[in-house]
Amino acid sequence: MHSRKIKAALADITAEQDPTVKSLKMASLCGALWAEHGVQLVVVGGSAIEILTEGAYASGDLDLCHVNDATLPVRQRQEIMGLLGAKGGPRNWEVAGMFVDVLGPVESFARTPYRRVQGPYGEVLVMKVEDLLVERVLVSVYPGKNSVALDCAKKLAAMILDGSIPVDWNEVRRVANLPDYRNLTYCVKLVKNVADELNLQTPLHPA
DSSP states (O other), X not given: OOHHHHHHHHHHHHHOOOHHHHHHHHHHHHHHHHHTTTOOEEEOHHHHHHHHTTXXXXXXXXXXXXXXXXXXXXXXXXXXXXXXTXXXXXXXXXXXXXXXXXXXXXXXXXXXXXXXXXETTEEEXXXXXXXXXXXXXXXXXXXXXXXXXXXXXXXXXXXXXXXXXXXXXXXXXXXXXXXXXXXXXXXXXXXXHHHHHTTOOOOOOOO
C-alpha cells in the first residue's frame, strides 16, 4: 500500500466522528495492509459485535486476531503498525485517535464462515456470529456476573432474533455444548429472555 494512500486513509479515519464507522474504516485499512504481508486479520470480540450491530453496542476500541497458526513476530508487528504511524506495541497501539489491538491467532469453534463486511480500503473479515454469541454469554456469567458482557450479548441476540443478523442456531447449540464453553443452559435462557421481550418464539432449545 503506497504511503500516500495510507496517509489519506489515516486522515479520513482521524476525521471520522461516528465511532462504529471509524472502527470499520480502521479494520479495513489494517486488513488491507496486513494482507500485503501475508496475514489475514479478523475483527473479534466486542469490536466485531459493534460492527455487526452497526453501533447498537459500542466497543470503544478495535480488537483484531489473525488466521495464521503461529504467533506473529514482535518485529513484524511493530514494523507493519509503524507504517500507520502507530504508537505503542507490541500488541496494543494508538492510531488515528483510536486504540487498536492485534492479538494472537483467532479462536473459532463454529463451522460457519467468517462474516465479510465491505470497508473503504478493502473487505473486513468479522468473527462468526455463533462464536460471538456463545462467548459473550459465557463472559457474562463467568468468572462472575458481568453486566457489560450481558448487555452486549442481549443486543447481539436481539438483532439476530429480529432477522438483522443471520445465524445458524444448530451451530450455536453445538458450540455452546463444547467442552470449551459448556454454557448451553445460559445461552438458552438469555435467548428466551430476549425473545420474550420482543414477543417472539425462541429458536434455541436445550439439546
